[in-house]
Amino acid sequence: MTAIAVRQIGPARLTRGLEGAGRVDWKAHRELHPDPHALKADQLIALAEEGRLCGRGGAGFPFARKVRAVVDSAVRRKKRTIVVVNGTEGEPGSAKDKVLLSRTPHLILDGAALAATALGALEIVIGVTDEDAAQSMELAIHERELGSRARVVRLPERFITGESGALIRGINGRRPIPPGRKGHASTRGVDGLPTLLSNAETYAQLAVLAALGPRRYRKVGTPEEPGTVLLTVTGSARFPAVVETPAGAPLAHLLDLCGSRAGEGVLVGGYHGAWLSGEVATRTQVSRESLKAAGGTLGAGIVMPLGRGTCPLGEVARVARYMAAESAGQCGPCRLGLPDLAGSLAALAGGKDPAAALDNLRRVSRMVVGRGACAHPDGVSRFVLSALEVFADDAALHVASGGCGRPVLGVLPAETDAQLRMEVDWSRCDGHGLCADIMRGTVRMDEYNYPVIPAEPIPTTMETAARKAVAMCPGLALRLVSRVPKEARS
Structure with a gap:
């Protein structure tokens, strides 16, 4: 992970001790943060309710309701529980959880251990994608002598890996993509057990809330959103x-x-x-x-x-292309809608029949909403539609003049060095051969009449054909995945 500065407005709580660039070890952590007192499940729920603690991974779901759901499920099913820390942080523009995981890991473990004790959990599982974060958390587990009570699971670094269902699947040893059927980790999560799942910052906030107490915790922030x-x-x-x-x-x-x-x-x-x-x-x-x-x-x-020096629509088009490639590719909105969005944005930004591209953008953006197996299409649609609204003058200039005259500087991180590769779900492939017809010279059929997909990245000149092959596959067996070479990441 590239080093990033840590700053504060007001007194430091989560970032206490992070003035330098080093990692806070076990001894230094205990000098900065007191050991939280053990709580029972009802006490943990009361603490989270009084502190108005909500998840910090995106949805903002009340933490107390998550804990109560896990408790109810465990009692109803007569099962033990699992505590999961979501430290995957698949967003290219986010680094906050990685900073916590890499530099103050014991604060996260304080919160996770507090929850695990209250729930009588079998273990704490920390799901991560970043190598530095994984090493830091593994060292923290060793420093605290947690042994088999906690473990770190490395997962592929993709945008959708952090979706709750995908994370649970990955921890369970399956492909980390959102499940086709929506479920709740609180009912069936890791190993089918009731699972308390929240992101790294949420557990760190829980540790701070327990240490300060609700009254001191609420001295900063707003009445509805303290802390x-x-x-x-x-x-x-x-x-x-x-x-x-x-x-x-x-x-x-x-x-x-x-x-x-x-x-x-x-x-x-x-x-x-x-x-x-x-x-x-x-x-x-x-x-x-x-x-x-x-x-x-x-x-x-x-x-x-x-900034004003870059083309807004060009920046949005880069991100849309990345987001289309990062989808699970298992439902129509992701397989068809998002590539269509990305292509129309590229056409609008590049001045290729921009008026038709703009009309198609608005139509497709609304069509994908609410129809996906997960929230990925909805999120991308919100991103695109809000861009068309905020940058309406720029879009009008592109339609009228074919462009705005500004370069695309790559201000928004979108991993444009990503390489597209084609994958096959062999359980779905029936050997129709349509992909080989569309991608002649790149895909061929073997002696058993099944496609032979090249291991190397799809050539840029074949990307359009590759997306067409994925969209037209009768068995829905093909998908495109985006991978950034290791040397590019470093």
């Missing part, structure tokens, strides 16, 4: 950073701290989030309530201002 919030500020910011700020702080103050202005627009909530105009962003506060009222979302705690 602090961790945000990753990147985009065109001159000083990108993970910032800890009290809930309710002005978003403009946050941008100033990181050397940026709202400019033409600010993306809040990440690539499943929404764009705010510069004018709206400057009068918005950092809270779920304020951002929702402004048309945005706190989401995964990502703030990306966009």
